Amino acid sequence: DAMVIQNPRYQVTQFGKPVTLSCSQTLNHNVMYWYQQKSSQAPKLLFHYYDKDFNNEADTPDNFQSRRPNTSFCFLDIRSPGLGDAAMYLCATSRVGGAGETQYFGPGTRLLVL
Amino acid sequence: GQQVMQIPQYQHVQEGEDFTTYCNSSTTLSNIQWYKQRPGGHPVFLIQLVKSGEVKKQKRLTFQFGEAKKNSSLHITATQTTDVGTYFCAGRGGNQFYFGTGTSLTVIP
Numbered sequence: 001d002a003m004v005i006q007n008p009r010y011q012v013t014q015f016g017k018p019v020t021l022s023c024s025q026t027l028n029h030n031v032m033y034w035y036q037q038k039s040s041q042a043p044k045l046l047f048h049y050y051d052k053d054f055n056n057e058a059d060t061p062d063n064f065q066s067r068r069p070n071t072s073f074c075f076l077d078i079r080s081p082g083l084g085d086a087a088m089y090l091c092a093t094s095r096v097g098g099a100g101e102t103q104y105f106g107p108g109t110r111l112l113v114l
Numbered sequence: 115g116q117q118v119m120q121i122p123q124y125q126h127v128q129e130g131e132d133f134t135t136y137c138n139s140s141t142t143l144s145n146i147q148w149y150k151q152r153p154g155g156h157p158v159f160l161i162q163l164v165k166s167g168e169v170k171k172q173k174r175l176t177f178q179f180g181e182a183k184k185n186s187s188l189h190i191t192a193t194q195t196t197d198v199g200t201y202f203c204a205g206r207g208g209n210q211f212y213f214g215t216g217t218s219l220t221v222i223p
Binding site: 040041042043044045057090092101102103104105106107108 | 145147149155156157158159162202204206210211212213214215216218
C-alpha cells in the first residue's frame with residue numbers, strides 16, 4: 001500500500017546532540033511537510049518542500065533544518081536539540097492539484113531530549 | 115497574524131449524544147479540511163470543503179463551510195465510542211496553511 005513512513009518511531013537524544021529524523025513516501029507526492037506537535041496542541045508547520053523548493057515558516061527556529069534529496073525522502077535535522085524540542089514530529093505529503101492539498105500523515109517520530 | 119480557533123477545546127458527551135465543533139478563521143480561507151487524530155495517533159484526513167456554504171455528509175458526520183469562508187463546523191450525530199479523538203480543522207489563508215486549535219472529544223459509554 002502507498003504510504004508515508006517515518007523512522008524511527010521513537011528517538012532519544014541528548015541535549016545539544018544533533019539528531020536526524022527521516023520520512024519516506026511511496027505516494028509520489030510532490031509536496032512534503034514537517035510538523036512539530038506538542039502534547040495537547042495542534043500540529044505546527046515547520047517547513048515544506050514543493051518538489052525541490054524549500055519553504056520555511058517565518059517562526060521556525062534556525063535550529064531546524066531540512067533536506068530532500070529526492071521525491072521519496074525528506075529529513076529533519078535538529079542541530080542542537082533543547083529540552084523544549086521534545087515533541088512528536090509528523091511528516092506529511094500532498095499532491096497539489098487533483099484532490100487539492102489533502103495531506104497524508106506518517107505515524108510520527110516522538111523525540112525525547114535528555 | 116492568521117489564527118484558526120476551534121471551540122470548544124474539550125467536549126465530553128454521553129454515547130448517543132450529538133457533538134459539534136466550530137472552527138473560526140481570522141481571514142478568508144480558500145478551502146477547509148477536517149482531520150481526526152486518535153489518542154497516540156496521527157492526523158487522518160476526513161474531508162475537504164471548497165465552496166462557500168458547502169455542506170457535506172459522511173454517515174453520521176456533517177461538515178459545513180460558512181458563506182464567508184471564514185468558519186466551518188463539524189457535527190456528529192449519535193456519537194459512538196469510536197468517535198473519540200481530537201478533531202482539527204485546517205485551511206489555506208493566502209499562502210499559508212494552518213491547523214486549528216483542535217477539539218478533543220471524549221465519549222462516555
